[in-house]
Amino acid sequence: MQRVGTVAELSAPEPKRVTPNMSQVTSVSQLSDVRPTDWAFQALQSLVERYGCIAGYPDRTFRGNRATTRYEFAAGLNACLNRINELIAASTADLVKKEDLNTLQKLQEQFATELAALRGRVDALEARATTLERQQFSTTTKLTGNVFFNLTGAFPTGDITAERNPATPGNAIAPPVRQGGARIPSRVLRGQPNITFSYYAFLNLNTSFTGRDQLVTQLVSGNGNSPANQLVSAGFFNSWGTPFLDQTGVLTTGSVSVRELFYSFPVNNSVRIAFGPRLNFYRYFDQNRFTFFLTGAGSFNSNGSTLSNAVDRGSGAVVIWNITPQLRFTTAYLGENTEFLNPAAGFNTSSDPARGLFRATNTISAELAYSPTPSFNFRFLYTRSNLNPTAAGFIGGSPGEPVPYGYVDDGFGGALQESASDAFIANFDWLITPRFGVFGRYSYGRTDVNPVNPVRAGGDVRVQSFQVGLGFPDLGKKGALGVISFVMPYDYIGGREFLLSGGGDGGTQYDLELSYFYPLSPNVAIVPSFYTIFNANNFNSNSTVFIGNIRTQFTF
Structure with missing residues (x-):
């Protein structure tokens, strides 16, 4: 698949399955399917290196034979948003830089559609999990x-x-x-x-x-x-x-x-x-x-x-x-x-x-x-x-x-x-x-x-x-x-x-x-x-x- 040079050029196909049991790495510089010159790469690198909020695979790719999709970018962005929210909630907001917040806001604007779709799916999964927990008689x-x-x-x-x-x-x-003497069982x-x-x-x-x-x-x-x-x-x-x-x-x-x-x-x-x-x-x-x-x-x-x-x-x-x-x-x-x-x-x-x-x-x-x-x-x-x-x-x-x-x-x-x-x-x-x-x-x-x-x-x-x-x-x-x-x-x-x-x-x-x-x-x-x-x-x-x-x- 031909690679693209900017975030705006990324297409939005349906997300592909990823293998959940592969071990992960936490440095964007290790990911070979996002060019170091891309703005998206720079944004990811800045956020991940500081907050450790996104992961790739040991072969240094998201999926090594294709470009990163917008949905994959949205998943990474969502992980960083969650991580920074955790820091803020833990009263460690001073660890979060203002320029990183500005970067996140810009990324949120560019990936608003994908983030909404991702969160909708997560909400649906959480609802199903809650239903299963409620209906299950016990864990065993x-x-x-x-x-x-x-x-x-x-x-x-x-x-x-x-x-x-x-x-x-x-x-x-x-x-x-x-x-009687014949000992015949009684009948009706x-x-x-x-x-x-x-x-x-x-x-x-x-x-x-x-x-x-x-x-x-x-x-x-x-x-x-x-x-x-x-x-x-x-x-x-x-x-x-x-x-x-x-x-x-x-x-x-x-x-x-x-x-x-x-x-x-x-x-x-x-x-x-x-x-x-x-x-x-x-x-x-x-x-x-x-x-x-x-x-x-x-x-x-x-x-x-x-x-x-x-x-x-x-x-x-x-x-x-x-x-x-x-x-x-x-x-x-x-x-x-x-x-x-x-x-x-x-x-x-x-x-x-x-x-x-x-x-x-x-x-x-x-x-x-x-x-x-x-x-x-x-x-x-x-x-x-x-x-x-x-x-x-x-x-x-x-x-x-x-x-x-x-x-x-x-x-x-x-x-x-x-x-x-x-x-x-x-x-x-x-x-x-x-x-x-x-x-x-x-x-x-x-x-x-x-x-x-x-x-x-x-x-x-x-x-x-x-x-x-x-x-x-x-x-x-x-x-x-x-x-x-x-x-x-x-x-x-x-x-x-x-x-x-x-x-x-x-x-x-x-x-x-x-x-x-x-x-x-x-x-x-x-x-x-x-x-x-x-x-x-x-x-x-x-x-x-x-x-x-x-x-x-x-x-x-």
Whole structure:
């Protein structure tokens, strides 16, 4: 670029970026892109040498391959004005010479337009910085959240038989009773439930002290109760036909509870540890790109294995070891401490001094995940559980996996002691093309039956489940996801005589789910889902149940 000889000849192009991290020099005589004979050079030299108010770069240029722009001159002039104002404000005005003030006035007149533009930009930046400071929750904490609205209806094509207590037929949690010499669990008929409209919400506080660690606090509130819960057998509350995000999630409708609370930090570049009083099992285990509850198959029976985990949230620790970029090993110990379970009923046992962290219902889990390519993931999970009986002396209900859900007694209505169980789960997802993928999951579980009555022989309950499905990323729009999922949630292959609920009449239930995640914007999505339940509650005699859900979700 041709150089100019006077300040008046300088053009005023848009300012260019300068590299902020280059070290600076403070003598104008070192700047090679302003000629020493220029009036501007003489003015800068006089001011800078006396007051040290403008800087250049070590290569002795403002930008060594071009002339100084008027905006660059204005920036330097502004620096000198600020410096001299500082001296005057500090009562050292005698250090400022009158002729320098005259020079500054002349420069201000010649660069009035550029100074005004520069100060306008500075004011705008300061306003934005002030806004950010005012809106930021703290210097180390980031606030995010999710809110979900659910419109849900369940439509059985006839009455549904469910194993429940006849004294409380509307209660999907109270265990049934054994009837007569045949010891058949009590049954009730359930009819058409009403359509519901509900909400569920997460509020996440993510705090970092070093930039690599994380303290996570997740608060939850909700009032959901899916219509399908009016049809399920006892213990199967929030299972088939219930969208995961259509739940209450707290002890009392509309209250607020701590859902997750843990601290995680890196040990080194490949190992990370998380520990805390309330860790979420599903944050670390049995994940799948097509069954993630926010975007994929979203019912309780489809977004993860039905045979895990006895501890949804628990106290303890998780270790994640990235052995190679393709191979990851995760292990955890968790003592049951789930936000929606009532301590008065004997839950949240890890914080109960009568049982504590190690005598409570607890799980030890280990998962090996192999991802040879970004498009294919395979995971193998093993969980060993120690299951405390309920207040009635039964194994099962919400913290009963891998039973799962239903209740187990000694086969005669009698109580059980603590029981051990094992669950084995294989899970894969494969994105065959950018717009089509397949996924699947197979689970096997075994639970010991240890009667309190020494006359009863005991035994075990063995159960399997499987899931297969198709995924359609970017279906209709970038970021959308269509999913078809087919699940056999629980097929009892041994120990049906110990099932107080869940065994049905010997049938096998199947769930078919269609879901479509459609983002309206980066922060708002509509998610319609449709479920068809065959042989509900494992009764071959039960009619088919159709369930529809429309979810609107907001992310901030």
